[in-house]
Amino acid sequence: MRKKIFQYVQSHSDEILREWIELMRGEADERAIQAMSDHMFVKTSSEFVQLVMSNFSDSEQKFNERAIDFSEKIVRLGWPLTMITEGLRVFGKIVERGMQQTGAIDQYSYIDFTTEINNWMFPMYRTITEAYTTSWERTISLQKIALQELSAPLIPVFDKISVMPLVGTIDTERARQIMENLLEGVVNHRAEVVLIDITGVPVVDTMVAHHIIQAAEAVRLVGAKCTIVGIRPEIAQTIVNLGINLEDVTTTSTMKKGVEQALAATSRQIVEVQE
Amino acid sequence: MNMRIPILKLHDCLLISIQWELDDQTALQFQEDLLHKIHETSARGVVIDFTSIDFIDSFIAKVLGDVISMSKLMGAKVVITGIQPAVAITLIELGIRLEEVMTALDLEKGLEKLQRELGD
Amino acid sequence: MDSSVKIINEWDIVAARQLGRNVAKELGFGTVDQARITTAISELARNIYLYAGQGEITIEKVENGAKKGMTIISRDQGPGIPDLRKVMEDGFSTSGGLGAGLPGVKRLMDEFSIESEPGKGTLIQSVKWLR
Numbered sequence: 247m248r249k250k251i252f253q254y255v256q257s258h259s260d261e262i263l264r265e266w267i268e269l270m271r272g273e274a275d276e277r278a279i280q281a282m283s284d285h286m287f288v289k290t291s292s293e294f295v296q297l298v299m300s301n302f303s304d305s306e307q308k309f310n311e312r313a314i315d316f317s318e319k320i321v322r323l324g325w326p327l328t329m330i331t332e333g334l335r336v337f338g339k340i341v342e343r344g345m346q347q348t349g350a351i352d353q354y355s356y357i358d359f360t361t362e363i364n365n366w367m368f369p370m371y372r373t374i375t376e377a378y379t380t381s382w383e384r385t386i387s388l389q390k391i392a393l394q395e396l397s398a399p400l401i402p403v404f405d406k407i408s409v410m411p412l413v414g415t416i417d418t419e420r421a422r423q424i425m426e427n428l429l430e431g432v433v434n435h436r437a438e439v440v441l442i443d444i445t446g447v448p449v450v451d452t453m454v455a456h457h458i459i460q461a462a463e464a465v466r467l468v469g470a471k472c473t474i475v476g477i478r479p480e481i482a483q484t485i486v487n488l489g490i491n492l493e494d495v496t497t498t499s500t501m502k503k504g505v506e507q508a509l510a511a512t513s514r515q516i517v518e519v520q521e
Numbered sequence: 522m523n524m525r526i527p528i529l530k531l532h533d534c535l536l537i538s539i540q541w542e543l544d545d546q547t548a549l550q551f552q553e554d555l556l557h558k559i560h561e562t563s564a565r566g567v568v569i570d571f572t573s574i575d576f577i578d579s580f581i582a583k584v585l586g587d588v589i590s591m592s593k594l595m596g597a598k599v600v601i602t603g604i605q606p607a608v609a610i611t612l613i614e615l616g617i618r619l620e621e622v623m624t625a626l627d628l629e630k631g632l633e634k635l636q637r638e639l640g641d
Numbered sequence: 642m643d644s645s646v647k648i649i650n651e652w653d654i655v656a657a658r659q660l661g662r663n664v665a666k667e668l669g670f671g672t673v674d675q676a677r678i679t680t681a682i683s684e685l686a687r688n689i690y691l692y693a694g695q696g697e698i699t700i701e702k703v704e705n706g707a708k709k710g711m712t713i714i715s716r717d718q719g720p721g722i723p724d725l726r727k728v729m730e731d732g733f734s735t736s737g738g739l740g741a742g743l744p745g746v747k748r749l750m751d752e753f754s755i756e757s758e759p760g761k762g763t764l765i766q767s768v769k770w771l772r
Binding site: 432438464 | 604
């Protein structure tokens, strides 16, 4: 029976591919298809169908390698996993219908056929989902590293004054990273005042505020002063409404005011030069 | 095995640079020595430098906090200097804030700060 | 490699944290994590010395899939802790310290578990993972 299926699939491969693409266009997630060009869709589809067919002829190891290659590619293309599982199901259906039409299976051999096609499909399901998830996890962990590299440099702007702009959401892991960068930077740049700019932090909740207060206290321990700048009106509102006590930390609304205060604290000021 | 931390006098200030890891006995001994020295010399200011210290636990922090409050009672202002980033982070995570303490980046800046505070 | 330090007198606290720092350095922890680990060991060893009289700090390297780290185990046969919830509250101290002890250790480490039975002793296990 396995041989029969294989023969059918091989001799009708073009037909199957055409039908598969048509059905998938109708059934699949629209976003996934819109995201790529028509040419790309046909190409990727035919690769997928070839992959499924190669399962007959290739050794297990070779098939696994192919599955991993293919999975990496579709993760990059942004095809969802459902597209793949759905794709396998549709493939099975096409083969079943085709074989019925050509009379390769009848009601007597039908049970035999379903057993065989299940035996064929299930390991493949597993291999492909596994390969897909692995590529996906790798992508995520790479992105996590990229995100960490992005986190918060300390920039010396004047003698004794440094600025740290914070952008994006702050979670515990990032807060730790920020704290380490901040303190190492203060010591390395010999900064006496640090301005932490939170203009780019979308939400300041109790936890974020807690991290900011801790950072300010740690800065004081190493021997510098810390001012939080970029407190927008809505942030001032949430801080007070949440009952967060920021009174021990100096804060200002704009970077400009912060720089002026920092200069004053280090006994300097900006003067206009008269020609 | 009792190591004593040397306390130096400079005009009306006392300078202490802690060079090795503090054990409990040394910390307590230091507390005693410093208070005696303040009494003896009528020092008005104290700078304690921690540049070479890479960890402070809650016991040592307590001894330190106490000696700072005690010095204050005896009329001497204390500035601590050179706390390493790693030490600052662990202290904060332990929940120790050393709130009333003046700090500076290094010994030199600590002395400057003290001089300003003492008003000369 | 597992190694233990018996905590009987004050000097053993120093020995325990030196062992911990060496292992942390060897495993490749950064300076901040080294300070966290050393401080946590110091707090745990001091608790043994102050409350149980004697006990043991054991340092183990751990691996969990791709993650590597170290475990600090603090074990004593002392009086035990009658109210675990209370000692895990910030600011609670029976020794006149800063009360930073156990909750502080929990914050310094990544994982923390405590078992204690009055009259039998206390077992605290905490893990720090390499990042």
